[in-house]
Amino acid sequence: MDDSRSVLVLTNPYDVTADVVLRLLAERRVPVVRLDPGIDLHTGASLTAMYRTGAQPGTLRTASRELDTARIRSVWVRRLSPYEGPPGLSDQDRRFAAEQALWGAGGILASLPGAHYVNHPWNNRAAEFKPAQLSTARRCGFLVPDTVVTNDPHEARKFAVHQSGGVVYKPLWNTPYRVDGRPHSVWVREVRGAEITDAVSVCPHMFQAKVDKAFDVRVTAVGDRLFGVRIDSPDLDWRYRQDLMTCTPVEVPDPVACAVAAYLAELRLTYGAFDFSVTTDGDWYFLECNPNGQWAWQPAKTTAAIARTIADQLEKGPDT
Structure with missing residues (x-):
C-alpha cells in the first residue's frame, strides 16, 4: 500500500465510532495509522518533526508502522485521551511532561503540511x-x-421573569462531575426564577428560553x-x-x-x-x-451513510 495516501486517526483505543469508519477504509485498502498521543507517546510511540527552509520532514513511529508525516493525506481528530504525562513521575514532573506533550506533540499534529483535517x-x-x-x-x-450567559444572579432572574414560555438551564461545558463518588451528568432542565440563587455568581451560567x-x-x-x-x-x-x-x-x-x-x-x-x-x-x-459529536447511535442506514461520507473525506485528502 502507498504510504503517501495514509490517513492518521487521532483517538483513544476504545472509540467504537471510529472503528466503523476504519473498517470501511480497510475495505478500500486505504492505509491508516491510529494514534492516541496522550498515551502512546509515553508507551513506545515516537514523533519527530524538523523545520527548515523549504521542507518540514518528520517521522511517526508506532508499534507497527513508520510514517513520513509530510506524506499524510488526512487527519481525523476524534476522541483523544488527555495529555497526562507518564505514570511513575512526581506530580510536578508529570505535569511538566504532560504540558510539554500538549504543546509539542499537539503542535506537530496540528501542523502537518498539506494534510486534510476532519476537523x-x-x-x-x-x-x-x-x-x-x-x-x-x-x-x-x-x-x-433568547439566551443569557451571566454570573449575575439579578440578571439571570430578570431574564427568567421575562420568558413567558419558561426557561431552561444548560451547562456551558460537560465537565466531569461526581456525586457520592459516582459519575453524574448535568442535564438540560427547566428552572424557575425563584430557583436561581446567588450561587450563580460563582461562575457564568447559561439560561435559555424554552422552545x-x-x-x-x-x-x-x-x-x-x-x-x-x-x-x-x-x-x-x-x-x-x-x-x-x-x-x-x-x-x-x-x-x-x-x-x-x-x-x-x-x-x-x-x-x-x-x-x-x-x-x-x-x-x-x-x-x-x-x-466532534457522536453519530453512530442513529438509525442503521443513517449511521452507515455518515460513515461512508467521513471515509470519503479522509480518502480524498486535501483539495487540489
Whole structure:
C-alpha cells in the first residue's frame, strides 16, 4: 500500500465510532495509522518533526508502522485521551511532561503540511464554546432562542421573569462531575426564577428560553452532505433516557441547509453535529453544534451513510 495516501486517526483505543469508519477504509485498502498521543507517546510511540527552509520532514513511529508525516493525506481528530504525562513521575514532573506533550506533540499534529483535517483541532476547540456557537448561528441565519450567559444572579432572574414560555438551564461545558463518588451528568432542565440563587455568581451560567417544541432534530453535516434525524422523546433533554427515544430520517429545509453551510464555512469545519428544536409551526431553532459529536447511535442506514461520507473525506485528502 502507498504510504503517501495514509490517513492518521487521532483517538483513544476504545472509540467504537471510529472503528466503523476504519473498517470501511480497510475495505478500500486505504492505509491508516491510529494514534492516541496522550498515551502512546509515553508507551513506545515516537514523533519527530524538523523545520527548515523549504521542507518540514518528520517521522511517526508506532508499534507497527513508520510514517513520513509530510506524506499524510488526512487527519481525523476524534476522541483523544488527555495529555497526562507518564505514570511513575512526581506530580510536578508529570505535569511538566504532560504540558510539554500538549504543546509539542499537539503542535506537530496540528501542523502537518498539506494534510486534510476532519476537523482541525484548533477549529474544533474554537467551535466548542457555546456563546461563540450562538453568535455564529445568529449571523448565519438560524433562529436562536433568547439566551443569557451571566454570573449575575439579578440578571439571570430578570431574564427568567421575562420568558413567558419558561426557561431552561444548560451547562456551558460537560465537565466531569461526581456525586457520592459516582459519575453524574448535568442535564438540560427547566428552572424557575425563584430557583436561581446567588450561587450563580460563582461562575457564568447559561439560561435559555424554552422552545415549545414538537420534536428535536439532529443534523449531521459532513462537508456538503447533510443527514437529518427526527428525535421523539418524552424528556426535555433526549440524551437523558435514549432508550425511550425514537429516531426517523427527516428532510432538512433549504433555509436551514444554507445556514448550516454558512456556519461550517465561518468556523472552518468539515464536520458538525447540529441540534435543533422544531415547533408545531415548523420553525427550526438552533440549540448547539458539537464539532466532534457522536453519530453512530442513529438509525442503521443513517449511521452507515455518515460513515461512508467521513471515509470519503479522509480518502480524498486535501483539495487540489
